[in-house]
Amino acid sequence: MSWLGRLFARKRLENDLEKELRFHFESQVEEKMRSGIPQSEARRLTRLEFGDIDQIKEDCRGSRGTLWLEYLVQDIWFGLRQLRKSPGFTSIALLSLALGIGANTAIFTLVNAILLRPLPVQNPSELVLFGDGRAQGLTFSVPDGKWQLFSYSFFHDFRRLATSYAGIAAVNSTQFASKASIAGSAYQTTHVDFVSGSYFPVLGVPAFLGRTILESDDNAPGAGPVAVASYGWFQRHCNGDPSALGKTIRIQSHDYTLIGVARPGFSGVTVAQSTDLWIPLSMETEMSPGQNGLANKFYQSLQLIGRLKPDVKPAQASSETNLLFKQIMRDYLGPQPSQKHIEDIAHAGVELTPGSRGISPLRASFSLPLKILMTIVALVLLIACANIANMLLARGVARTREVAVRMALGASRGRVVFQLLIESALLSVSGAVAGLALAWKASILLLQMATPGPAPVPLNLTPDLPVLAFTLGLTVLTALLFGCLPALRATGIEFTPALKDGRGSSSVSARGALARSLIVGQIALSVLLLAVAGLFVRSLIHLTGIDTGFDKHNVLVFSLDSSTANLPHHSPDEIRSVHLQEQIESRVQAIPGVQSDSFAFFTFNQGSWSDLVLFQGVPRTPENADPVFFNNVGNGFFSTMGIPLLAGRTFTAQDTQNSPKVAVINESMARRFFPNGSAVGRRFAVGETPDHPGEIEVIGVVKDAKYNALDEGSLQAAYFPCTQNVGFYGSFAVRYASGANRREIIARVRNSIAEINPNILVDGVTGLDDQVNQSIATQSLIARLTSFFGFIAVFLACIGIYGLLSYSVARRTSELGIRLALGAQSRMLLWQVLRESLLLLIIGLAIGIPIALSSTRILKSLLYELSPLDPAAITTAVAAVVVMTLAAAWLPARSATKINPIQALRAE
């Protein structure tokens, strides 16, 4: 019989044991009777010879090999009964554990997904990233400093020369979101990564179906009109049907053949960015027509990932890489580079970073906040543990008699400690189960709150092995943390007084000291957590109080997709796009309730485009050498955004493709270039050394408006009319009269666009105010979370203090009754009880405030215009802790004064 079988056959085994021993007993009695002893005497003698029959049974059970399991089952049942007997304690403990473990698991789920999880590729630890993977986009600059983005030419030249790598893969740093149609079906938004032919082999990602992209697809521009689908996309759009291989996918009027599906689980090398299709880099010119992306040696838009040869150390690879990088770049600059370029290249370099976890722009921005949150939730869990330990201590005292009885009846100390720990484990396991369920939902919600947008960030947050292991470890740790001390304390009692007294007076003072220090710790941690929360909230208030420079109210921003509209690119015909925009603008303008509208390259926080400019007759000075941020806008842009004009004029219908080039600049730019005079009428051109100096005339100056972030400094900005920088710009801003029906306006704008061109698709609509809020979503989430956890911490500490004082008042009922009877004033008694908690509060503050002051420094980079020692935040935190602690102490203290002396004395 297996031990499990024995466990279930326990009842029968128990009966058998009883029967067997009974048989022995009876046989022995009979034998004695045969030798002439009377029955009653025979029984008595036999019983004496047998000794402790229960002990024999216990020893037999022990030799069965299932005793530990029986104990465990017994203890679990006993534990459950005990917990059910005190529902108040159990529910508070469970709630705080579920919250504590849940919060830790939720944050860890994010930490794991964003910071820890390795790429699902072969030997990810051999991969290195060129640069830290934070840069995205396109730059034509000559490298200076740490370089992140590389050109296609560089990729090929470098790959040919480098010897440290088993292979190097290239991928476009920005993912293309474009409309695609499979075999003529409806267009759907598809995320496309352009990759080198080496991408799949270097990463070691095999095809699930068909084949992956090969070098031959990528050896000449236009060579590989093929696409590899991700497994997820293939399931969604082809229902996993293998016959879909070979079908044609149409993207931006080009056809690609579906040649394969990548292995399930692989969705690109960028964390929190999911790829639908991979297309060879050789096809990039088809997707970005008119841009000479493959041939231009300074069209730098690729991220490179190398796989080191097994015997090559990262340091070796790094020195070779930097040497080759400089050599190739010098070569690209031609025979006579400028002195500045030579210096730039001399300063430039490539930092190799570990690539096992892929490229993650999220990692950079969320790393510190996540670590801080992780610390905070860990502290909250610690406070919860302290609280439960405190409650268990109190229960331990209440159960002194029970424990003493059990030990007097022969239970070993280990056995009782084990039983008490089982109770703790029951609590923490139930708390963990609830917490895990909570965490799963919470981490998804947190991610949505941190990165708001129309589509959820594709990050797999299903609890995986590391998360489950983390939670399990946490559960065991918490059970030990809050269970151990009380269990040892409860069993370390002296028997006799405990049995005599029944109220455990002997262990009260010891318990009191432990309980008090736990509460001091709770108060200290609460101060720290609330101070952190206060800092984040104050920083958020500063952020939201920033003047954006534009009027964010009553503006809708439509994002439009023109990829299926077949608009001309880089041809003299391209002005049709602008005419189309103007048509939409005037049609929407006519909708009742619409005040003004305009297309724009960017509204706010939608990306950036910047370069240096040179004004005619103005030397470059340190003040004006910063890059200028550009925008292409329609004629109604400034009135739609509510950006006031300070001098000159804004764009009108007279500013056409063929009229002289004009620009509106912002106040900062005007002031930096012309500190003493007017900028209107002055001429400039874009670039470090422009080809057509002074081709653009400044016609107006507007007030500064935020460009990409609320906390950016005052940037120099220049606006150009769409007619002179032709193209179709996806953002369409509409200002409506306050009080107009927003929903109706949205519907009518959609209709107008569809009437003018049904192939212009509306991807989404947001309010400009929401766009502003979304730009500080992370900050506001952190502020909300830290406040939430801060108050949970104080609340738990208050429960602890309330519990301790109520208990001590209850124990001292008779003493207080006597005092009252002898004429003590109730105010005196109140003070006497409060004094105890005041002392704890003061010690807690004395420990907590220095800890808070010395540790908030690490938050500095996350705070906007706020010192990490901000007196307001810290004073508020201290005040909140003081008020809440005193409130918690007040209730039991007041009940002390309400004691009826007669009853108190009788009760004893």
Added chain:
Amino acid sequence: MSTADKFDLPQGTLDLLILRVVALGPIHGYAIAQRIQQMSREALQVQQGSLYPALHRLEYKKLLKATWKESETGREAKFYELTAVGRARLKTETENWSRLTDVVALILKGTLEGI
């Protein structure tokens, strides 16, 4: 429970004795105790407190197997018998035991002569 004229069994010896007694044929616990007492000419008296845990341990180790049968008095009793493993174990343990006693006797004798 006087043990004045008896001595404690060395560790593990009880198991060997039980195996030996059970080897004679299916037998219940009470009879095992009596048989050991008789065979040792009343020198050994096995306490119930050590007999039954030992029986259960041997059963758990699959050296013994047990069946419920009617006893000589007509009541149901638990009869133990050796398994194949038990029989093999008895053989090796017996050999071990006699080797051990021979060696111990040899040494004790030698020591006495040397005094």
